Amino acid sequence: MLNRERLNKVIGKLHRIGAEQMLITDPLAIYWLCGKWIWPGERFLGLLISETRAPVMFVNRLFEFSENIGVRVIWYSDSDDIIPMLVDRIDLRKLLAVDKTMAAGFLIPLMNANAAKGFVNGSIAVDGARAQKDSLEIELMRKSSKINDLAMAEFKGLVHEGVTEKEIADQTLKIYRRLGASGFSFDPIVSFGANAADPHHMPDDTVLKEGDCVLLDIGCVYENYCSDMTRTFYFRREPDERIRNIYHLVRKANEAAEDMLKAGIPLSSVDRQARSIIEEGGYGPYFNHRLGHFIGLQDHEAGDVSLSNQNLTEAGNIFSIEPGIYLKGDTGVRIEDLVLITEDGHEVLNQYPKEIEIIE
């Protein structure tokens, strides 16, 4: 059902960028606004919102539903041309904001049809509103991360002599389901030894051997809300001093960034805090990604914790804090939690410990 509070928040933010109407095409934003989950693939799905007119939704008949969602639905079928149907409803005298992910294949014909006075990326309005999680969302995010904490403990139990990354990854979905999650928020990353030096390594047939690090970057979905956490373990052998030093740098960077969190500070300063610690330890060039990303209905939502993001934290923001050090052909460490900005500080959503842990 249409959530008027969320809709009004988006329209208020649109107003600030000078737009009075927006064509929302991101299925998750549509779900967030209307509570209706439709995954249209290559077909068009859109919610046209406006300051002055009631919202209307354009849906392919293939995704037919009968319940009232509080929004007028205009149905079309595969043999219809959606562009003139959109042009009919868009106010051509006004700017039209569109989602940053809107596909060029629909946007260019709307432009060619002069459907609006101009076209502007309006994602900042939807994304900005979605970044301020309301209490219902916060509850679901807490629950999703709680399941993820429990899952981390169980996944650790899958690690044994001779196992491959893929064999571990293949068992995770079942465990998540048993713990009450509906699925993955992203395919689990299971990296042994030197594979951990690639932040986006895909589980392969690498066989675990004594002394390897075991990096688990995992996340699940609970009632459509995502979790995301990383821990780095060691198999059967205490890491040597060099590795311990790297681990502790990453942990210190993670904790120092988390400790400073509250509403009203630049997101760049949080990245700076963590990065400085790794730089001072001499590993600056080996932390080659931003510190974190926003998360919610998607594992990566708009908004990041990076040197280039000067935006201020706001109550209701939920993002990851995930410093890492990656040494090609050698090893990698990443320690990641989700954090929530609250009215008076912050809350770390993950409770799984961060001490160096040896898996026997």
Add this chain to the structure above:
Amino acid sequence: MLNRERLNKVIGKLHRIGAEQMLITDPLAIYWLCGKWIWPGERFLGLLISETRAPVMFVNRLFEFSENIGVRVIWYSDSDDIIPMLVDRIDLRKLLAVDKTMAAGFLIPLMNANAAKGFVNGSIAVDGARAQKDSLEIELMRKSSKINDLAMAEFKGLVHEGVTEKEIADQTLKIYRRLGASGFSFDPIVSFGANAADPHHMPDDTVLKEGDCVLLDIGCVYENYCSDMTRTFYFRREPDERIRNIYHLVRKANEAAEDMLKAGIPLSSVDRQARSIIEEGGYGPYFNHRLGHFIGLQDHEAGDVSLSNQNLTEAGNIFSIEPGIYLKGDTGVRIEDLVLITEDGHEVLNQYPKEIEIIE
């Protein structure tokens, strides 16, 4: 490594739509052209191709690689602004073609920067070239569908008294992997009884009962190429005459459409053929989607078999033939194969039988 033959095919097709350069952002199209698989998420990934200049690829450092892929790579990091880097390389005196899926968040700033003389949806060039599978691709598509045939037989074996749709779906990945596939081409659809009336039903906790239909719409990925097939079974009880009639209509529609296939016929005529049979049987309104879609590196590629697609079939095309009848609250039947258009006719890539089959 850059596949010059494929690149030249795309450039030739671009020429025909009046464009001399294209910014390709579809990761699969980039893989198809360069053999390099990068999944950039919300980050920018682009391959700029041109009639007169060597191709260049824009890649975030997060996806760093060292092998030579036959294309100059321009690396950027999360703190760089990619737009001026693109503007530098795009020939502003010429039209720029872009992918139909290019995100507005990158396209609008390029437009605002006057990066080109104009912007046009150039997907027809890439998609048109990708729709003509070469011999290497055809081999992989055959293999992927062969695995799918074997998987269908095994999945059927998972059906038993008291099982839920989800329980079946959850066991499929493991079987696919054992048969040599790398994963799903899409999440399997397992629909019991009335759930089969929703063509896109997601497996849920519905428990199987005697007399239910069991619709399995499944597909796997083999060396990045997708399969996709549907069969509808019945559990423990011979369906009554009305259901048998529906089943036979769908089967007849499927086979009549397949039988007529050869190069040079309008895709719409194939849909017409199947649809007429279902209409004459009195179920026209209950076949509420197009007959089929193209497939390859993606489970749904550009090109469809629908009344509105007047394009002619070409040798190398691979698409689905999937008529269905959907009776809300009651039952559903769909029978789907993949087919290849050859120089002198066609080849059905799926061999799994289509007779009514009762699972005991």
